[in-house]
Amino acid sequence: MLALSYEVVEMWTLPYQRIVSPLPARTHLNSRPYILIVSTARGAATSVLARSTQIEGYPTDLDQAILDANAYPPNTMSSSNRPRITLLATAACLFIFVTLWRHVPAPPTTQQEAAAEQQAAAEIVPNVAMKAEKAAKDVFSHIYETNYWGGEKDRGELNSGPGSHDEKVVAPYVEAVRKWIEKKYEDKNVHALDLGCGDFNVGRQIRNVTTNYTGADVVPIVIEHNKKEFGDAKTDFQVVDMIEDPLPKADVVFIRQVLQHLSNGQIAKVLPKLRQFQWAVISEHLPHTDDFTPNRDIETGQVRFMFGSGTDLTAEPFNMRYTKKEVVLEVIDGNGRIRTTAYYFAQ
Known part of the structure; x- marks a missing residue:
């Protein structure tokens, strides 16, 4: 199974250090697309990490791995496996990120936000004005x-x-x-x-x-x-x-x-x-x-x-x-x- 090094996990799954930085230009931090991307990337990385039995001493819990970064330095992985594993892990995370990113809508502009507010305000009679020809x-x-x-x-x-x-x-x-x-x-x-x-x-x-x-x-x-x-x-x-x-x-x-x-x-x-x-x-x-x-x-x-x-x-x-x-x-x-x-x- 694919093993995932700590720094790769940190690079692609830490929302406030890596993923968030490119997101504000396109979506809000509490938006559903953001949550979808982060949760999916974290879930995939955690799953991969849990199966990485050949890396002795690494925890199988992603969050614990992040918290205990000093206790599990990246150099515990053998130098022969490190480049290949890092490359594969990076490619996997990139695939997840790009696939989901295509579905993230751009944030509303000021005019779009104003229009949305106007439309909400325009619902004068909720549950009644359902059709243009309503009596x-x-x-x-x-x-x-x-x-x-x-x-x-x-x-x-x-x-x-x-x-x-x-x-x-x-x-x-x-x-x-x-x-x-x-x-x-x-x-x-x-x-x-x-x-x-x-x-x-x-x-x-x-x-x-x-x-x-x-x-x-x-x-x-x-x-x-x-x-x-x-x-x-x-x-x-x-x-x-x-x-x-x-x-x-x-x-x-x-x-x-x-x-x-x-x-x-x-x-x-x-x-x-x-x-x-x-x-x-x-x-x-x-x-x-x-x-x-x-x-x-x-x-x-x-x-x-x-x-x-x-x-x-x-x-x-x-x-x-x-x-x-x-x-x-x-x-x-x-x-x-x-x-x-x-x-x-x-x-």
Whole structure:
């Protein structure tokens, strides 16, 4: 059997002295590939060492051999066998190392790590958003029922998340939209539709500059709550699935950070319906710069922004046609921006 000299064992199996040194460039010390390489190399070396009965005085335990290096100096091996055994042992360890090394992935770059973190953060509804065409009602009902976006479940609170409650985002939006409505409809003779109205924290601050205001959402418990809290002669609420249902009539439709949660297939079903309105005022969460890849397809409930993308209705695959458009507002929000754009459709 092949005998393995101590210095060869030390060279190829001591993780912190030999194997680790080339590894950091390609993998992490606590990664599974690293553990696989080291454990396999150590196991092979130990097995070989255990069978080296012709080396008198050497221990059969690899770790003990390493610890007792001074007690078992390398010169105890006969000079005639030393070169041949060393060469064979080195070749065997090299074979093991190279074979396993091919399967070690390169460590993630800073961008890759960021993308991985974004993807983890993008799992808005674990175990629910499993398919791109998952019913929006199921996904968003789950969000509200579990208070995933905030609110105290024990107190029966409904919360549409920071996009509807962060004053740094909400206050500028309310101010800009109120001014926009007053400019476009000076006599206030306007019926507004709020698609995806959520808990109505934003809509309630806009409705008084309109003649009539309809809040629509796919989640029944949200609509029931809003009817009790905010319903009046000029404000009504309806359960509407914007993807599958006909949309209520209105002059202008507001869709604030809703399409960013829908798959491309679902958005494609919504867009033709928007042409029934004079204006569609749409807000989307986008990356800081305009050089992002738009309209990455996602599963219902996720957010394109978390994948370094954003919803651009004028780009592929939507190519939405409109008569004119204008940017109403753009607000910096964390690592991105929330842009509100008004699209006009000639009637």
